[in-house]
Amino acid sequence: MTATEVNGIAVVSDEPRQAPFRDNGGNTVYQPQTRVLTLANGSVVYGCQHCDYTSSNPNSIRPHLGKHTGRPRKGTRTTASNSLDLPLAELMGRLDTLTAVTEDRDAWKTRALTAEKRLKQLRNALGVAE
Numbered sequence: 691m692t693a694t695e696v697n698g699i700a701v702v703s704d705e706p707r708q709a710p711f712r713d714n715g716g717n718t719v720y721q722p723q724t725r726v727l728t729l730a731n732g733s734v735v736y737g738c739q740h741c742d743y744t745s746s747n748p749n750s751i752r753p754h755l756g757k758h759t760g761r762p763r764k765g766t767r768t769t770a771s772n773s774l775d776l777p778l779a780e781l782m783g784r785l786d787t788l789t790a791v792t793e794d795r796d797a798w799k800t801r802a803l804t805a806e807k808r809l810k811q812l813r814n815a816l817g818v819a820e
């Protein structure tokens with residue numbers, strides 16, 4: 691469950707995070723697994739939808755979500771101290787997470803390159819020197 695208090699300060703509002711980009715239709719994109727938590731003292735932290743993990747950095751929530759995708763076998767407890775001890779299913783789960791993070795990064799890179807190109811075209815069209 692999402693944190694209800696952080697360092698003893700109560701969470702007064704819990705909302706899904708709005709992604710820092712919009713979809714192709716210009717609509718707001720939500721990242722519901724990343725919670726925006728407003729505390730009683732007015733400060734804002736970011737939390738995990740599935741547990742009480744919180745961070746002041748919104749970008750640290752998505753990598754953390756990988757912890758919740760593992761499917762440990764019944765009766766096995768993973769200490770995660772040594773990857774070689776992990777059951778194959780757990781390793782495959784982590785691999786999926788890594789793939790997702792990598793794809794996410796690649797998608798952002800593509801967006802950045804496209805934006806850069808458009809900016810250049812705009813500058814050329816306007817006759818602005820770089």
Ligand SMILES: [Zn+2]
Binds near residue numbers: 741743755757
């Ligand atoms: Zn979590």
